[in-house]
Amino acid sequence: MENELWNKLRINPNGLPQGELEVIPSFEYTRVAHKKIKAYKASASLTEKDGISSYSITYPELDRTLTINFSTAFPHTIESWTDEFKSGYGANAKMLISRATKIRRIKTPYWQQNGNKDIILRDSLGI
Numbered sequence: 001m002e003n004e005l006w007n008k009l010r011i012n013p014n015g016l017p018q019g020e021l022e023v024i025p026s027f028e029y030t031r032v033a034h035k036k037i038k039a040y041k042a043s044a045s046l047t048e049k050d051g052i053s054s055y056s057i058t059y060p061e062l063d064r065t066l067t068i069n070f071s072t073a074f075p076h077t078i079e080s081w082t083d084e085f086k087s088g089y090g091a092n093a094k095m096l097i098s099r100a101t102k103i104r105r106i107k108t109p110y111w112q113q114n115g116n117k118d119i120i121l122r123d124s125l126g127i
Contacts, residue, residue, distance in 0.1 A: 002026045002057065002066070009055060009068060010076050016055055018044050023057060025064070033085065035062065048072050052079060063095070078102065
């Protein structure tokens with residue numbers, strides 16, 4: 001399952017599946033794209049450059065590619081990701097790209113700082 005790959009990436013990225021495989025896409029994607037929840041043929045690869053590793057999963061049948069960029073060194077923090085997919089039907093279909101990039105990171109005791117009085121912490125994260 002694609003959803004589980006995010007956790008595997010953080011624990012042991014060298015153990016991620018590579019090559020040709022079957023993957024159940026993320027539930028978020030299948031719901032928004034109105035796709036059947038099933039395993040789709042995919043191709044996965046893991047590359048590294050300048051201390052950043054990239055894990056890519058391409059689903060040919062879905063016209064979709066997910067790429068997750070993370071620090072090669074432990075604790076393998078996720079730095080950014082892109083999700084490229086076709087949206088629409090026929091001649092009106094367009095390739096769309098969703099991107100996310102880590103702006104900042106703070107280490108705080110989250111479970112003690114998640115009330116309304118702590119909302120100022122969101123500003124320090126740039127969200």
